[in-house]
Amino acid sequence: MNSGKNIDDKRVTATNDKTLVFCIGRSPRALSPAIVADGTSYNSSSRVIFNRLVENERGSTKLIPALAESWEVSEDSLEVTLHLRKGVTFNDNDIFTPTREFNADDVIFTFSRMLDKDNPYNKVGGGNYPYWNIMGFSSLVNHLEKVDDYTVKVYLNQPNVTFVSDLAMDVLSIYSKEYADFLLSEGKPELIDQKPIGTGPWKLDTYIKDTAIRYTVNPNYFRGQADIGTLIYSITPDPTSRLAKVITGQCDFMEAPNSIDQATVIDKYNLKTSLQTGLNVAYLALNNDLEVLKDVRVRRALDMAIDKEAIAKLVYNDQVVVDGHVLTSTMLGYDPDLKVAKYDPEEAKKLLAQAGYPNGFSIKIFVQPVSRSSNPNPRRTAELIQQDWKKIGVEATLETTEYNEFIKQTRAGNFETGTYGWSGDNGDSDNFLTPLLSSGSIGKSNYSRFNNSEFDRLVELARTTADTDERAKIYAQAERVFVENQPFIVIGHSMLLAIMRPEVLDYKYTPFGFVEFYGVKLADRN
Numbered sequence: 307m308n309s310g311k312n313i314d315d316k317r318v319t320a321t322n323d324k325t326l327v328f329c330i331g332r333s334p335r336a337l338s339p340a341i342v343a344d345g346t347s348y349n350s351s352s353r354v355i356f357n358r359l360v361e362n363e364r365g366s367t368k369l370i371p372a373l374a375e376s377w378e379v380s381e382d383s384l385e386v387t388l389h390l391r392k393g394v395t396f397n398d399n400d401i402f403t404p405t406r407e408f409n410a411d412d413v414i415f416t417f418s419r420m421l422d423k424d425n426p427y428n429k430v431g432g433g434n435y436p437y438w439n440i441m442g443f444s445s446l447v448n449h450l451e452k453v454d455d456y457t458v459k460v461y462l463n464q465p466n467v468t469f470v471s472d473l474a475m476d477v478l479s480i481y482s483k484e485y486a487d488f489l490l491s492e493g494k495p496e497l498i499d500q501k502p503i504g505t506g507p508w509k510l511d512t513y514i515k516d517t518a519i520r521y522t523v524n525p526n527y528f529r530g531q532a533d534i535g536t537l538i539y540s541i542t543p544d545p546t547s548r549l550a551k552v553i554t555g556q557c558d559f560m561e562a563p564n565s566i567d568q569a570t571v572i573d574k575y576n577l578k579t580s581l582q583t584g585l586n587v588a589y590l591a592l593n594n595d596l597e598v599l600k601d602v603r604v605r606r607a608l609d610m611a612i613d614k615e616a617i618a619k620l621v622y623n624d625q626v627v628v629d630g631h632v633l634t635s636t637m638l639g640y641d642p643d644l645k646v647a648k649y650d651p652e653e654a655k656k657l658l659a660q661a662g663y664p665n666g667f668s669i670k671i672f673v674q675p676v677s678r679s680s681n682p683n684p685r686r687t688a689e690l691i692q693q694d695w696k697k698i699g700v701e702a703t704l705e706t707t708e709y710n711e712f713i714k715q716t717r718a719g720n721f722e723t724g725t726y727g728w729s730g731d732n733g734d735s736d737n738f739l740t741p742l743l744s745s746g747s748i749g750k751s752n753y754s755r756f757n758n759s760e761f762d763r764l765v766e767l768a769r770t771t772a773d774t775d776e777r778a779k780i781y782a783q784a785e786r787v788f789v790e791n792q793p794f795i796v797i798g799h800s801m802l803l804a805i806m807r808p809e810v811l812d813y814k815y816t817p818f819g820f821v822e823f824y825g826v827k828l829a830d831r832n
Contacts, residue, residue: 345729351479360374364816412483414458416481480504507527507529521536522535540557548561581802587632587742588798599722610653614649617691671722673705
C-alpha cells in the first residue's frame, strides 16, 4: 500500500520526541496476522495494529486480560466462555470510520474467516492461514456461540488445557466485522489484509514495500494512549547498515544485530542493549524421509560431529544456551538430567560405519536466507556445520533461495537438511513439541517429517491433562522420545539482543522474540 506520501526515515528533529524509528531487516510478508506465520510480519501488524482476546504481560509469559476481561473454562475443558471488554473502539483509516464499538460479532468473524469455508472471507488473501493450520485449530474448534454482545462461548472438539494460552497467539488477533462488511459491499474484500485496522495502540498510515512503514498513534487506545506518537519501521536488510543508522541517530532501535557488535557499540557510542533469554530453538532439520537419514545412527552421528560450542562462540558471541533440548529450561517438562549426545567426532565416525557409511556420503544443507531471533546468521552456522561434517567424511553443499520459496520447498519435503528456528507464541511446552515434531504437523511446521506414534500419544495426552505436575512428566517423556530418535539437531536457544539509542526508555523484550513499543518512552533528545 502506498498513499503517495514519502516516508522520511532519517533522524526526526529534536522537537519531535514522540517519534521512534525502528530498523528492521526485511519487509513483512503481509500486515495481516491471520495470513502469515513469521515474526517480522507479527512485529509489523499484530504487535502494533491489533489486539487479542488475552495477551501476555509485557516482558513476560504471564497471561493477562485484553479484549476479553475474563474467561471460564468448563470442567471437561471443552467449553471456554469469554467475557468481552466494553468501550473498545477500532481504528479508522482513509476509507472507513467505525460506527460501533468492539463486540462479540468481531470475535465470531475472526474465527469464522479461518474456520468456515463458506465464510465470504475464507478464500480472501489466498485462503491460506499458516499458523492456524500449524496449530490444528480447524480440528480443535467446533464452533463459536454469541451469547450476547459481550459474551462468546467457544466449543472444542476435544479437551485442550492450553486453549486459553493459545488465544494470545498473533494469528488470533481480532478483526472488525463492520470493516469486513463494508469492504464486501464495496467489492474490495482484499483490503482487509492490505489496509488493516484493529484496536491496537497505533494505526497504519503508510507502507512502501522494502522501504518503510509509518504508524500513527491511536488516541483512543483502551489501555491509554501510547507515549510514542509515531512509529517508523525503516527496512534495512544489512545488520551493519542497521547498526550504522543507530550510531548516527537515523534509527532509535534495531533488530537482529550481529552479536559480536554488542561490546563495541556500548562503549564507543554510548548505546544501550537489551539481552534476554529467548523462548526459542535453533535447529538443523534432517529430512527423515531421505533414505540416508532414515537410520537413527546416521542422524545421531551428524549431531555428534557438530561442535556446537564453536557455533555458540562464532555465530552467537556465546549468547546462546547449548543443551541439546527442544524445550527451554523455563518450560514445563524440561528435565535437566536428560542425557543428550555430546560432541564426539570419533564416535560419530563409528556410528556411520555401523550404519554402512564408513566413507561418509554427500548431502545438501538448505540455508535459511534471513536472520531471525533464534539464529542471527544461518549461513555462518551452515558453513561451520559443513566444516565439521567434512571431518567425518560427510561432504555437504550449501543451497538457498528466497524466503517464501524456502518455506514452500521445505514444507513439501524438497530438501535434505536445513537451518531453521522456532519461537514460542504462548509459553506452553505443547507450542514447541506439537508444531515441530507431531505427525499432524508434517507438511506444516514439522520440517524433519518425524512420524512417531509414541511421541504423538504423549503430546496428545499432555493436552488433555489438567494436572500441571502430570503434564510436566508427560512432556519430559516426550523429550526422551526425541533424544532417542534424534529427528533433528538442536543448535541452541538464543538469547535475544537488541541495540537502541540511550533515549529509548523502559523497553522490555518479549520472551517470544517479538518487538513491542507500547509502554516504551523516549527521553528528550540532546
